[in-house]
Amino acid sequence: MIRIQFFSLLRLLLQRESLELPAQEGETVSRLLARVEAAVGPAVSGKLLDGAGALQTGTIILVNRRNIHHLNGLATEVRDGDVLALFPPGAGG
Template sequence: MTKVLFRTFGPPARVAKVHQAEVTFDGFTVREFLAELERKYGEGMSKLLHPRGEALSELIYLLINGKNIFHMSGLDTPVKDGDVISLLPVTAGG
């Protein structure tokens, strides 16, 4: 079992109904962590994470300890006890 601190903002926070929570899951990768979020928070989280069936929506950033997983090993990025995983929407401004 891996225990992490899950932080979220915007639409993901509305779906999860939390801004921060400890999440414990079986596994050691981002992919397994996301499966636990879907199990815990239901269909709303599934639709947010992959609205068109993709592995992870391009409109979502997932950071581990402040680093974007797509600059690491993507969904196969290892997750360790105590990591801080942030799930946030892509934003733009001008």
């Protein structure tokens, strides 16, 4: 299983902290986000990705506590037992 944790606005919108999905062969962050969207609705990708399917500025996605910006971006492979943390862009002051 892959555990997906929701933070900030996503947690509020979805009214849940996490979701578990079975791992699939050749899974990437991009493909997993599509499966998460199918499971919980479009709030996830709409808050993380832009219209072209790229990460919105300020989005943070961690795979096992490592930022995908330092891995292989949305093409980062995800395996059974991995934990994804999804942080939508935020503002503060």
